[in-house]
Amino acid sequence: MKRFFILLFFIVCSAFALAQGTDTLYLWPGTVPGETEAKHPPVQTANTSGNVTRLTDVTDPALVVFEPKAPSNGASVIVCPGGGYNILAIDKEGYEVAEWFNQLGFTAFVLQYRVPNKREPALYDLQRAIRLVRSRASDWKLDPKRLGVIGFSAGGSLAARASTRFGERTYTPVDAADSLSARPDFSLLIYPAYLDEGENRSLTPELRLNEATPPQFLFGTADDRYGNSVLVMAGALRDQKRPVTLHFLSEGGHGYGMRKGNDAAETWPALAEKWLRRLTLDDNRPLLP
Template structure:
């Protein structure tokens, strides 16, 4: 706990929020497939645009932000960063604070980077199972735990939502007997979902009628904008409830900070969607 609070103070996160955290190390012993020694994630020298970027995550951590007036639902947040870094404040802590205000207990996932996509999926599956197994601690209903992600975190959320039945690691405790399927999912300016032939759906994203309902938001001027379009089309074809919002401008990597019309639009739209998606 002390290490996490010190890290948050270093990167400028409100220490009142930090004091609420209950860091959970996903892997109590060896991290599956990881060869590097466990260590606290490193903050990169690049702090441009007031974004704190973490890298060298070898000991994946789930940081918990309990809602003061919880509604029984929780959301695991996957920050983006091209699977190279984690934009931990922009697409993690700031989003957790927003969700808390809406009554959702938030969990910010520090998944493995850089360039450890297979490990990241293991981390996301494990995180979902741990939260589900300990739901009573935060007064959550196990069937009301969802996931959301930004950019590469959106990719990870989509992978978790479509590969929850894929066994990516050897079970280590009771939590691993539980489902890794998110109850609902939200992808905000997601990336890497159109890596199939002719920019079609990425083959590993196996969508069927059991895929959780999704909220998608992207813009036409985002280089990765096609990802949201092909995902929405695939979900529609599979008759999975999906809500897509596609704006003209906004770019990429804006989180929910003021001054960008897309950043100001998606939280309002998602708040409304959550009221119907979380039943």
């Protein structure tokens, strides 16, 4: 038993060593809403296939802070890794993405939301994270009106849910931060999953769009088994006359992050950068309501 805990300690430490963040910000100061297990460090799984570090058993949700080495542009983004709501592909769809945003001048926050099989609590975690970053925007010299989210696969589902359910009180407020808005100012959904769980593969019913739904950048591929999600979401945003940009390639598959060797992985970052610059950087204005 002692050897087991020593091994677990080193697994957890190795996972955190991969993160080059400047700080870790825990979301819930006391009891974690909707959580039945005690707080403990996340567990790195033994599966490292594809050179991916996978975390699971998250009971103490947190943000890993990545501050830009170059001058900050005052904008920020919360990164939601994917993993089927079972694990978090924490490096491939988290830390590596955050470092890319740093190169653009963004302050990035990688979200360790609750897994496995905790879809609703995961939404609590992202909503709380958005509010917490806004409440402490002055600490990082950020504009609280230029805070977005980006998500991959299940993380894309989570980002879409936060971008459409921000008007709901999903958990009991715990402090003054929870009086702030949980609405992202912009959203990027990269090969998102689970957005077409409605009748006849229509928009998932919980995703309720309206005039306040933030601008969205959607990217997917035709050979992705979840590829219908971006098409359904783009159509729904268009129907609601909300700002939406869709890019859809013929090939790329799923779960490629932004690593070299996959055309889709090498394509979306340049397109996203152009969209972000037009939306948040070039003239430094607040985003559309």
